[in-house]
Amino acid sequence: MSDRMPEAREVALLELLDRVVDHGVVIAGDITISVADVDLIYLGLRVMLTSVERAEELRTGRTRREARP
């Protein structure tokens, strides 16, 4: 496991990203994040954390899990 351990800095970075994008005050009206925009952030996360292939595998895995009844 240790050889896959990311730097603590990267974990903290993703924690912050998670909060800034998904939490906080929502002002009524003109929220502009779209699914396509969020995909761009996913792209950044892929580059930051792991290879594109691995990230895609993880995302696919999550989708499967969420789809399970």
Next chain:
Amino acid sequence: MSGGWYVYAIVARDHALAPGQTGFGNEEITTVARGDLAAVTSRLAPRGLQQTTENVLRHGAIVEELQLRGPTLPVRFGTVVADAETLAAALAERHAELTADLARLGDKVEFGLTVLWEQPSSGDDSRTDGAIDGDGPGHGPGTRSLRARLAESRREAARQDAAKSIAREIDAALGPCVLDRRCSIAPTERVAIRAAFLIEPTQFSACRQAIAEVRHQRPDLRVLVSGPWAPYSFVSRAPGSQQNPLGQSLNVIGRWLMPP
């Protein structure tokens, strides 16, 4: 993304901004006030904001800077309103709720906690209760399927119970330092706990120490702490607001750290 006014945070009307602070596109950061509240904002040119990791971090850094100067409610990344009048109207619409949130959360911080665990190999225990393969009554594909589902259900219940037990251990360790918490129990196979804890800024060191003790007592777990952050996770949800698809991104970390 179209132009308008990009919103970073909600503060008290008399909150002092850092001199010369700029936001996206190097535009000056200013406030739009309504009553005793103000929205911290800067002009945004059409297509002036790319949804990149760097810009998300910039948003977070601006909120942190504001928090150093007084109580601050962080606004979610990507919030743009058409003009100052619209922004003032938005403040008025949720004035009571935002005022209460600012008083409750403005001078607090949160820290994140992710507990990763190694789950025992699930194996194929679908043949429980003396199940025997065969073609006779009670041994057909339908029965096997039902038994497999029952076994899966039991495994999931045991997993939830074990994760709840860990959550209780953490709560006991943190004790009265914690003002509030948001906790997700066993959200994925690799993650036992995903939580955010609201605390006074001065309590962060004590909380880290408490978590270090949990790590010492439970070497079978990997306990990750992050923060302190502005209290993003504790603001009141606006009616009808939706969770972003990125919301479970940290679950990715769990699967990455402890691959099958």
